[in-house]
Amino acid sequence: KQEVTQIPAALSVPEGENLVLNCSFTDSAIYNLQWFRQDPGKGLTSLLLIQSSQREQTSGRLNASLDKSSGRSTLYIAASQPGDSATYLCAVRLAGTYKYIFGTGTRLKVLA
């Protein structure tokens, strides 16, 4: 059974710092991996989607990498800002299905 883990559960950093969020999954048979941001009481906003054949994707200050063989993905945030404060979740889509499995998220706080 696919399990998705995100460590740490919470992170607090000063403004301007570069940071890395981690996502690990137990079964490498995935179709894609997606990173999301969730603000309190809101829905999820898609940040980056990495297909299983890709190694990384970039959008602005965000860079996500995927190592399928080791079951790991990282989300790199450059020059963090207080507006980046939110919960970040990763999800994997199981190969051959339409099912997505989510991690429990990392709650990020960027201090001004």
Added chain:
Amino acid sequence: DGGITQSPKYLFRKEGQNVTLSCEQNLNHDAMYWYRQDPGQGLRLIYYSQIVNDFQKGDIAEGYSVSREKKESFPLTVTSAQKNPTAFYLCASSPDGGELFFGEGSRLTVL
């Protein structure tokens, strides 16, 4: 604007009542999903639908029902059989093989 609309945003239910949460999308996506989110837990899949008139149970389908009569709509009914329905409910959609998009969520509270 294209997107996913969930309603109502907040809903209160008395024990023993059924309630229906609405989810409408104008993105022309084939697949639609319902997730439940509880504090400290990740999103858990309730039901999903790959195509009109077809849907599959997710990991926590007991006490819930869905229908998919139109491509744009995927309503979720929380029945009285659901023992702990208070939660944040999220609807999502995706094109075949593509990115997953979410609505703003519906918060259900049982009084």
